[in-house]
Amino acid sequence: MFNALKGMLVTLSTTLRKPVTAQYPKQHLPLQERQWGFPALTWDGEVGEPYCVGCMVCVRMCPTQCMSGTMIDNPKHAEGESTRRKIIGDFEINLGRCILCGICVEVCNFDAIEMSHEHEISHYARNGRRVDLPMLLDMGVKYQQESNWIPPTKKKAAVAAAAKAAAEGGAPAAEAEAGEDTAEKESEA
Amino acid sequence: MTEAQRLESVDILVNMGPQHPSTHGVFRMVLWVDGERIVDCDPHIGYLHRGSEKLSEGELYSQIITLFDRLDYIGNFNTELAFVGAVEKLMNLAVPERAEYIRVILCELNRISSHMLFYGTMGLDAGAMTPIMYGFRERERIQNLFEAVTGARMMHNYFRIGGLREEPPDDFVARVRGVLPAIEQGIEEGDRLLTYNEVFLARSRGIGVLSGQEALDYGLTGPSLRASGIPDDIRAIEPYSIYDRFDFDIPIGENGDTWDRYAMRVEEMRQSVKIVKQALEQMPESGPIKAQVRGIPRPPKGEAYFRAENPRGEIGVYLVSDGGDKPYRLKIRPPSFANLQALRPMLRNTYVADAVMVLGSLDIVLGEVDR
């Protein structure tokens, strides 16, 4: 009897605490910064085109083969506006098949794909969540704005340069260098 | 018809599952009952079979980690560790110190979150609604932490061959430290709420008894084996990763009944907290988190068996490589599958009402039973 009473005291004391649950569809708990929603393509605002050059590495490495895409010549490159010689033509991800593994993000060398915060994607049609390039870019732009996105390679280079500068005791000249790095890498494609 | 013939009784066959709320997944038990007493039991598995072993033969090593996430979907980190451990063993790869510590911290937290879920469902099986609410509350803290580290709550895909995917967030250590007192308090409260509750004791003491010898014969591992009095924990008898650097106890049961199997897990949570604390103390502040591995790893020709202590028992991965980028053969030794075989001797001569509790005390995850 005694132990049952002790248990009841636990319940009582918990009643007085602040609840940890939220009324879900109406209320949302804050997402963690790294939270993985479905993958989205990022938008290069400076040039006005996607980061993605259509190299298809992510398509090959995706464990569920839920992506497809084509690579085309970049008209902006011919006009000299962009350093990307090739660019993505169409791109489709079947989000209904995506298992949110993040491998596509990991293998992309061009900062072109990111796990966005999009996670509520229920749909009535069976294949209703095949998303095409404009939609993916929409998702991407939304994510970029939400999270003050900096291209990961740039960020990494900046961190490395800052560490180097700190080690040498000099002023950090990270930003400019990092920018050149990514530009070079992109034009290699 | 004579009097004796009319009173002759027959065993009734009762089908339980696969869509039964308390079978912990899609699992079917066929019970032969004589009145309220179970005469025999026949477990049917395979509803969740996805062919993980065969699928692995067609996937790159980096992609297989996603399959392992989905094997034991409550102890994901521990399952991932078993696979990357096997590949690392075959490649003879040294994992950076810092990565090992982060792995151990995540694995032990995962063990706590898995046992928290067990604690909740055990209460539910016994007819108590409250523990599952509290269990989930504590589990949620850990799950949030995982989300901050890996981006995903359950399917992390975070361990890599030779290390980790990415550096954990800057406040990782602080957050783990912050979450530990709450968990400790949660374990205490859970203990007070359920462990010695008279009704719970009456329902679980002396039910589903399995002797130590029987447990060994059936190949049980993990807390279910230790409840029968066999001190066998792979973290201690054959330390993998860096488990030899921590000081922790292995709880052992006396009777091998349902209550012992429950109490083992509650005690194990405390030990896990202890390990996490030590790991946080010893962890190097900075350093590499991944060894030098080629983008697409190709382990040398050969074979390796790696075993690790999953929240449910010994998970073993037997890997045969022909030197290519995909395994030639991959065999998984799942703990729940072996543990489930002991259900039959455990259930004999118990009552139907206890069947659910005995099954619950084995803490099976159908994802790895059926793989």
Ligand code: SF4
């Ligand atoms: S997202 Fe990245 S990896 Fe995929 S096609 Fe575009 S550039 Fe290549």
Ligand code: SF4
């Ligand atoms: S997250 Fe994984 S499954 Fe989804 S598109 Fe990327 S690689 Fe494919």
